[in-house]
Amino acid sequence: MRTSAIGSLPGVDVGAGVRLALESVSVPWLPEFPARGPWAGMIGRGLGIAVGLGADVVAGAWHLTAAPGLDLRRARAALRDDLDLLEENAQGLTGPLKVAVAGPWTLAASVLLPHGGRVLGDRVARRDVAQALAAGVADLRADIERRLPGVAVVLQVDEPSLPAVLAGAVPTEGGYFRHRSVERSEAAELLREVGGDVLHCCAPGLDVELVLGAGGAGFSGVALDQNHLTPATWDAVAPHLEAGHDLWLGCAPTHPPVAPAADALTRRVLQVLRPLELGPVAAERIVLTPSCGLAGWPPSEVPALFSALAVTAGRVDDELRG
Numbered sequence: 001m002r003t004s005a006i007g008s009l010p011g012v013d014v015g016a017g018v019r020l021a022l023e024s025v026s027v028p029w030l031p032e033f034p035a036r037g038p039w040a041g042m043i044g045r046g047l048g049i050a051v052g053l054g055a056d057v058v059a060g061a062w063h064l065t066a067a068p069g070l071d072l073r074r075a076r077a078a079l080r081d082d083l084d085l086l087e088e089n090a091q092g093l094t095g096p097l098k099v100a101v102a103g104p105w106t107l108a109a110s111v112l113l114p115h116g117g118r119v120l121g122d123r124v125a126r127r128d129v130a131q132a133l134a135a136g137v138a139d140l141r142a143d144i145e146r147r148l149p150g151v152a153v154v155l156q157v158d159e160p161s162l163p164a165v166l167a168g169a170v171p172t173e174g175g176y177f178r179h180r181s182v183e184r185s186e187a188a189e190l191l192r193e194v195g196g197d198v199l200h201c202c203a204p205g206l207d208v209e210l211v212l213g214a215g216g217a218g219f220s221g222v223a224l225d226q227n228h229l230t231p232a233t234w235d236a237v238a239p240h241l242e243a244g245h246d247l248w249l250g251c252a253p254t255h256p257p258v259a260p261a262a263d264a265l266t267r268r269v270l271q272v273l274r275p276l277e278l279g280p281v282a283a284e285r286i287v288l289t290p291s292c293g294l295a296g297w298p299p300s301e302v303p304a305l306f307s308a309l310a311v312t313a314g315r316v317d318d319e320l321r322g
Contacts, residue, residue, distance in 0.1 A: 001283050001317040003309045004248065006200060006223065007042065007100040007158065008032040008293030009302065018085050022093065024306035026313075027154070027287060029098035030086055030144075034295045038062070039075035041295075042158055043110050046102030048075030049140055050132035055111065063112045064119065064129075087147040094150035100200070101137060103159035104130035104190045105182070109170045110161065120170055120179050130190040137194055156223065157196035162187070163205040184210055191217035198248055202292045204228040208236040212245050221246030225291040226272065227253070238276050241285045250291035251312070252305055257297040259304035262311035269316050283320040288313050 004027035009017040012035050022028045034041035038057050039048065047055045047062060055062055056069025068076075090097070102110075108119040108126040119125045141153045164170045168181030188210055191199070199211045200223035210216045222237070226249055229237070237247055251269045252260055260268075273282050288309050294302055 001313040001320075002026045002287045003306070003313045004098055004287050004289050005029050005031070005306070006202075006250065006289055006291075006293050007156070008034055008295035010035065010295055010297045010299050012036050013299075014082060015085055015089070018082070018089050020303065020306075022090055024303065025309070027096050027098055028090075028093070029100070029156075030082065032100065032293070032295070036078065037071075037074065039071045040078050042100075042102045043107065044071065044075040045079060046107050046133065046158075047072055047111070048079050049101055049136035050107075050129065051135040051139065053129065053132045058112075061112055062110065064114055064125070066114070083143065083147065086144075090148055090151070092150065093148055095152065096154045097144065097148070097151045098154045098156055098198070099140065099144065100156040100158055101133070101140075101194075101196075103157040103162065103196070103199070104133055104194055105165045105187060106159050106161040107133065109165055109179075112173060117173055118170070118179065120165065120182075121172070127190065130193050134193045134195060137196075154198060155196040156198045156200050157191065157194060157219075158200050159191075159206075160201055160203045162199075162201055163203050163207070166207060166210075167205070188215075188217045191219075197221060198223050198246065200224075200248070202228075202250065206233075208233060208240070212240045219245075221248060221287075223248035223250065223289065225250040226268070227291065229272065234272070234276065238278065241276075241278060242281055244285070246285050246287060248287045248289050250289050252288070252290045252309055254290050254292045254294060254297070257294075257301060259301045260308055262308040262315075265308050265312045266315045269312060270319060273316065273320065278320075280321050283317045288316075 003025045009031040054065040054067045055072045057071040170179045198221040
């Protein structure tokens with residue numbers, strides 16, 4: 001059974017964080033460090049990856065602009081620096097490397113148009129953002145695989161806003177109204193255009209069939225917070241595990257920001273996996289992760305969390321294969 005992480009790490013020591021991300025889990029990842037500023041968080045990095053967009057932070061919120069502003073230029077520079085550090089520390093790395101990017105629907109729900117109002121409310125604008133993101137993702141994959149020829153990029157698309165987008169629950173900029181719901185077909189189409197491998201959603205109510213089902217968004221895996229996995233969600237996920245999809249199980253709670261004991265974490269994972277009766281299939285298709293990013297954690301607690309995950313993965317693997 002494999003282990004990995006979701007995205008962010010605390011602090012601003014990018015070099016130490018990259019080394020931790022390469023050494024502490026079986027599926028390494030390129031971390032984000034939001035403590036550096038808005039350009040280094042999920043939305044800033046997503047806009048920095050997108051090709052051909054202008055954006056800037058205005059009054060604390062990201063707005064599309066006619067030309068790249070200072071914060072977008074910082075986002076692109078921070079990503080280049082992070083990739084340089086990754087290349088320096090990951091020479092000889094082979095196998096999967098997970099890279100996260102904000103998805104088109106979370107960007108549309110978070111970013112404002114030049115004169116106000118969310119991108120989500122403008123059908124043309126949200127398609128433009130998705131296409132710019134898709135082009136940037138293709139460039140990012142190629143850049144990483146050029147720098148690290150032995151690596152296969154696993155693209156994690158972060159979509160915490162997707163359930164709200166589909167439910168018509170995203171508030172307008174002023175907060176008095178809600179944007180109308182987006183049709184499932186359009187939601188799937190723009191996700192397919194970006195072309196991710198794993199869709200991560202730390203909000204409850206994700207439509208698993210939209211992500212993994214035939215005719216859906218085309219992802220090979222889904223990353224979910226164990227706290228949000230209801231019996232109905234497990235009923236939707238289990239057949240996809242048997243069919244060869246992956247579940248990145250957010251089993252380690254990130255609130256409060258304290259590393260769990262491996263014994264407690266093992267019990268927590270087995271409590272939900274044993275009833276599925278999938279045996280070795282679960283061991284092969286499930287990746288254990290924290291439930292969400294770790295940006296708000298004390299740096300001293302982070303290594304202990306990944307140590308507990310590694311011990312838990314070994315124990316659960318033995319149990320399911322025994």
